[in-house]
Amino acid sequence: MCWLSPLRSPLTIRRNPLDYRENYNWRPEVIEDIIKQSETGGVLLTGMGNDKSYRIYWDHLVLNASQVTNPSIDPLREPMELTTYLGQKPDRVEFESGSLCLKTELAPQVKLEVPVMFSAMSYGAVSLNVQESLARAATEMGTLWNTGEGGLHPKLYKYGDNTIVQVASGRFGVHHEYLDVARVVEIKIGQGAKPGIGGHLPGEKVGAEVSSTRMIPKGTDALSPAPQHDIYSIEDLAQLVYALKEATNYTKPVAVKIAAVHNSAAIASGMVRAGADIIVLDGLRGSTGAAPKIIRDNVGIPIELALASVDDRLRQEGIRNQASVVIAGGIRNSGDVAKAIALGADAIYIGTAALIALGCTTCQQCHTGKCAWGICTTDPWLTKRVNPDIGARRLSNLLRGWSLELKDILGGMGINALESLRGNRLHLRGVGLTDTELEILGVRMAGS
């Protein structure tokens, strides 16, 4: 609070006396939530990712660079490789004798020019213009976008080679052609913003177009149950993984996405053993178009810790090569990407960062369906505010900028391929972390 002396200034500035009293425990947000619930008796909904002050580990990790003893590389003049292949890698490779032809039969691989993909955002949660922007940018930049669980609009089939289609508990819009057109099929078990929780797309959002891609009648609620009712165990997960491999004749990798929770490492091991070619971890800060606020803000673990422990566990068990690891949940810039790769990730999903590129102001009103920027809504008067020509260009620009920065980071370290940074935690040091945190992250304290 600040009172300016009337002797020195004609103005008196003071806090509005009707404002909530300053209180570290009973903050305005807490008070307003209670008022809202006492009026409605309902579950508080919110959008975007967890905005609470949990430690952001990326901000406590620093990257290495070469000085004197090992020369850095200038990415402007020397080739730098960001190419990433997602998919199961063999335990060993054999060549035809006397030639460089591979004898080993490889599992299906997906080539990414940049290790940053667009996270699952369903049509219904976001608008078709947003999805088109994502699909076109992914195609242009040689990466992938993800349909989420709302089916695939026929207009976007032509971007199939750069599309991950999702199979979630509601199985909305999942049919033969949908699986056929995709590059990767992703089974969604969980989401960082709402681990263990299903989804309800309210009937108001199910207009003619959303109805046709989800393949449900107009105006009906789309209820995604919390569990997939054919998956109650790792064995059941294996059954669905292989059902989808059968349904696509083993031509595309099958990913499995979970929310990062306490026992993620053990689950990840099970997922790999269940035949997942790609495992996706979505952390505490993962976003959503709508989730119960209390779940978003209190359930799950930070992605940095989940990634480190999952990568460790898969290495210890000697199965790290059997699946690629993709992480999601609050990745903000190429620095976060580089740190994630060094911690062990193969690729990164961005959701919020991509939406910010399209004009999102992170106002957390996604669940209302009235996004003023035309992003998280299906109202045609609002959705027209996103122009896919401009949207695709802005997203491509973002990925291009990050690629250049990643190359700078690599060059500075004196390495010329992202593959050399992958899982190389010696390139990371911790700042302001406890011994336990350093141990879980598998990085040393800065200065040591």
Added chain:
Amino acid sequence: MKEAVIIDAKGIFYRELNAKLRKAVSNGTQKIELRNLYGQRYIGTDLAKPVEIEIFGTPGNDLGAFMDGPRIIVHGNAQDGCGNTMNNGEIIIHGHAGDILGLSARGGKIFVREDVGYRAGIHMKEYQDKRPMVVIGGTAQDFLGEYMAGGVLILLGLNLKEGESHKANFIGTGMHGGIIYMRGDVQEFQLGREVGAAELDENDHLVLKKLVGEFAYHFGYDAEEILKHKFIKLFPLYLRPYGRLYAY
């Protein structure tokens, strides 16, 4: 007359077996006879053609998962996940079926002569001209028609003894679309909270007559005899059972 291709499935892993089926179908085969099937999974998946597959033995889990077109006849029992996310086609089982029969199916027909396991018809849906239809000759375990969002589920209870009622509890829990017809006794406490019960109207009788007629035709019953018995209709009380959960 369709010439049947005979495949002996004994000792063949499902992946190899399904590859054989794919090959046969791509060669234009319209009828396949599978003999000595011992639990091989995913039969009928990825065969988007109207081929007829007759199975002698026991197909494994996920029979007809993601199926889009074929007609499958099983002379034996089916396991769990039969008709999982089916889009189109027909499955006729001369025996029992396991859990989650027709999970999330969007279209097609499933006929089971005997009993089924838990959660049959769970989250079936419908869309435009697609409407999944499941007819079960015997009885079912708990959570029949759970989360149902569309389609028709018929439980005939033909193997119930005089005065014996269906044992399933939580029937239609979370149901928000579609319709369940039950023949045989069921008490109110066995129904989910979101389900109402009513007498049949004229339209219901037409639906029943058609589907029970097909059932009787497949398994050699007298449809009229079955239809003489009293049926009840279960329907969702609310189209949006979870519409008032949230505070905006």
